Amino acid sequence: METSPLSDPAPRTRLTPPLLPTLSPDSPVSGPAAAAPPVCGPSGVAFFDFDGTLIHGDSLPMFVGEVIGRRRAALALADAIRSAMHRHVRGRGPGCDFPGSVKAIYLKRTLRGLPVADALAAAERMIPRVRWHQPMLEVLKEHRRQGRRVVVATGALDLYMPALLRGLEVDDLLATGMEVVDGKLTGRLSTANCVRLDKAERVTAWIAGNGPVAATWGYGNHPSDLPMLALMHKGEVIRIRRRSNRR
Structure with a gap:
């Protein structure tokens, strides 16, 4: 079953880059467009939120x-x-x-x-129910063509994310874990909820453990991803337009 592509790209807000790897909820997250440093090979990393960024909705x-x-x-x-x-x-x-x-x-x-x-x-x-946001899928694929690593950082559950990302050539997944006892879910989390500051901390730890990283790109929505985007050399807030003529 094919997903419903969008014909118009999502508006993006470019974010001013702070120094890496500083993590602060008060880091600047708006301002003039900032050019990312030139990157050769896999030393650059692009971080993508999932819900409301790579796909429509939750x-x-x-x-x-x-x-x-x-x-x-x-x-x-x-x-x-x-x-x-x-x-x-x-x-x-x-x-x-x-x-x-x-x-x-x-x-x-x-x-x-x-x-x-x-x-x-x-x-x-x-x-087959997932409605992909086609403009951001193309951004992800372009990062891959440029030889950069791709990481999805999301509050979504690690139970289903691997299946949804199958075939996208994602290098790593940072997601919210669910506790399992005797082969069954307990209904409790096994990790922190990978959103807002918790997501930014996971991303910071990933950068520290997988460096050196010459440049970082980040894509997420407002306001939950601003702490993560503030860590990036180049961060963009993605707002998916709703279409009135959905099929």
């Missing part, structure tokens, strides 16, 4: 929909949002922030007890 509800059904997944997400709001009012949110709490509640209520084999089968079923 892959997690899509995955959960393949596990428990789309209607139940939508109802579970709405219930997780309500529950997170009530818990945060009482100061008892399970995540470090409101989106993190919604995610923690959603995962626990929908994936707890799921056999890993069933999760992997659901990942295969969701492949």
